[in-house]
Amino acid sequence: MTTPLLEVADLAAGYDDALVLHGVSLTAAREQIVAIVGPNGAGKSTLLKAIYGLVRPRAGSVRLAGVDVTGERPDRLTRRGMGFVPQIDNVFPTLTVAENLHIGSLVLPRAERQAELERMLELFPLLAERRRQRAGSLSGGQRKLVALARALVARPQLLLLDEPSAGLSPLAIDLVFEKLLEIRALGIGVVMVEQNARRALALSDTGYVLDMGRNAHSGPGPALLDDPRVVELYLGGSRRTASSSTSTSTPSGMNPPTK
Amino acid sequence: MFSQLVVNGLVTGSVYAIAAVGVSLVYGILRLVNFAYGDMMAFGALVAYGCNGPLHQSMVVAALAGMAATALLALALDVALWKPLRARRAGFMSLFLASIGLALVLRQALLLAAGPQPEAYRVDPYRVFVIGSVRLSEAQTIAVATAAAAIVVVALFLARTTAGRVLRAMADDRTLAAVAGIDVARATRLAWAISGLLAGLAGVLAGLVEYSFTPDFGFQLLLPVFAAVVLGGIGSAYGALAGGLALGLAEELSTWSGFAGGVDPVYKPVVAFVLLALALLLRPQGLFGRARVA
Ligand SMILES: Nc1ncnc2c1ncn2[C@@H]1O[C@H](COP(=O)(O)OP(=O)(O)OP(=O)(O)O)[C@@H](O)[C@H]1O
Numbered sequence A: 001m002t003t004p005l006l007e008v009a010d011l012a013a014g015y016d017d018a019l020v021l022h023g024v025s026l027t028a029a030r031e032q033i034v035a036i037v038g039p040n041g042a043g044k045s046t047l048l049k050a051i052y053g054l055v056r057p058r059a060g061s062v063r064l065a066g067v068d069v070t071g072e073r074p075d076r077l078t079r080r081g082m083g084f085v086p087q088i089d090n091v092f093p094t095l096t097v098a099e100n101l102h103i104g105s106l107v108l109p110r111a112e113r114q115a116e117l118e119r120m121l122e123l124f125p126l127l128a129e130r131r132r133q134r135a136g137s138l139s140g141g142q143r144k145l146v147a148l149a150r151a152l153v154a155r156p157q158l159l160l161l162d163e164p165s166a167g168l169s170p171l172a173i174d175l176v177f178e179k180l181l182e183i184r185a186l187g188i189g190v191v192m193v194e195q196n197a198r199r200a201l202a203l204s205d206t207g208y209v210l211d212m213g214r215n216a217h218s219g220p221g222p223a224l225l226d227d228p229r230v231v232e233l234y235l236g237g238s239r240r241t242a243s244s245s246t247s248t249s250t251p252s253g254m255n256p257p258t259k
Numbered sequence B: 001m002f003s004q005l006v007v008n009g010l011v012t013g014s015v016y017a018i019a020a021v022g023v024s025l026v027y028g029i030l031r032l033v034n035f036a037y038g039d040m041m042a043f044g045a046l047v048a049y050g051c052n053g054p055l056h057q058s059m060v061v062a063a064l065a066g067m068a069a070t071a072l073l074a075l076a077l078d079v080a081l082w083k084p085l086r087a088r089r090a091g092f093m094s095l096f097l098a099s100i101g102l103a104l105v106l107r108q109a110l111l112l113a114a115g116p117q118p119e120a121y122r123v124d125p126y127r128v129f130v131i132g133s134v135r136l137s138e139a140q141t142i143a144v145a146t147a148a149a150a151i152v153v154v155a156l157f158l159a160r161t162t163a164g165r166v167l168r169a170m171a172d173d174r175t176l177a178a179v180a181g182i183d184v185a186r187a188t189r190l191a192w193a194i195s196g197l198l199a200g201l202a203g204v205l206a207g208l209v210e211y212s213f214t215p216d217f218g219f220q221l222l223l224p225v226f227a228a229v230v231l232g233g234i235g236s237a238y239g240a241l242a243g244g245l246a247l248g249l250a251e252e253l254s255t256w257s258g259f260a261g262g263v264d265p266v267y268k269p270v271v272a273f274v275l276l277a278l279a280l281l282l283r284p285q286g287l288f289g290r291a292r293v294a
């Protein structure tokens, strides 16, 4: 068996005196999308922060392509090829779009930065039009794209995304998820936390359901959508709505449908 | 008369501007209101005096030595004081109080080392340049020319260079900067070094403009410099430049007789603060600051 791209084992972490994660495990592979879903406060964001060295792990380990990187500093992880797009505050607001991407490209050898930047602007034509605009003046959806491009320009092997679709219009959500598929096709491993659980699980290769800082369920994403326990507990509504939503978008995946 | 005041205002304002950028850079990145900045300026001015007076170096060499020494002081203080405080997650107020303490220590140390007597650089106070109706002393000329050059260099550095961009990114969001792969500790040292260089330069220029200065003159400079920082929008380097120039001009122009007979020059600092209060009423985030949500 080859070593997985990301291997998180029994990770425990929290804030000051509150332990939030009580031993969470997950693995992710190249060219795969992993979706992490779960109720508000389950510890999804904390999990990504603990993997990324923004919250100090108390126990457990994080391995990137076989190398132990538990608790390593974020800038070092970025240099090792792990990218992260936070849930909020994910762009430099006073910098222009091009400057945001340039900052992201600094981990690359100098000679390769410009070419990589151009490639990103091709991948995100929307940003190319606005390359001289300050990121703070963009809409929420456009900022998400800037943040995504900022992380991608560093040519990561693995991308951690916290709620890539949160706060976006249905159209913008489509755009972001479409980009995720393109990113996967580039050979990058994607680990994302999503409120929009139905859509996230539908397009993911592997899904994890987190509850109260512990693994609750896991399996192939679409299979989780059909798992009655998952549906009952975390998706709300019946199996029928769950499976029919795999192709169409459903608003606010974590809430039970209003009657 | 009016144009003379404008020129005087630009001279004072450009010194404020340089110091204000130095304060603003560090505030933007560390959220540290450095109350010791005035005394760091005095330190630079005194080191330059040591080179220029007793050691008979040219003013240029002396100024460079003052700047370099102040940058080293800033870096040393980061290692000895600020870094340990950051590691203990000291809050805004603790950092502010620590900087007040540092200011007192620095000021007394400078007084002990240099003595309380006024010092003056070896420039000819009687050499005067006349341009039309405007008269500029040699010291004023040096100050305004150097300050203008420094302002252009700093503005270009921030706007065009990678290092300048990294500093602006850090000022926007320190955590995100680390996430984006920036070595935050290294960039912080860079910010201190630049802030120190600017403190040294501003100190030397202030010493030149005031002709003679005592080792504790930094404190009087601190208030207008802080006013300039706030006026420009705290944390915004470009704003600090504009705030400094605006403040210097306002101080001088307030004494113009065409302006309600002119304010007694003694009240220049009062004018500065009235202006600051008015500006903040109209635009609380400062001239160039961002309005903050929540
Ligand atoms: N900075 C913090 N300091 C203290 N406690 C925190 C902090 N951030 C989160 N928590 C707590 O940790 C728990 C998990 O939060 P986390 O943000 O990881 O949840 P989440 O699953 O991402 O939720 P959401 O779906 O709302 O984003 C919550 O109980 C929260 O109150």
Ligand SMILES: [Mg+2]
Binding pocket: A044, A045, A046, A087, A162
């Ligand atoms: Mg979250």
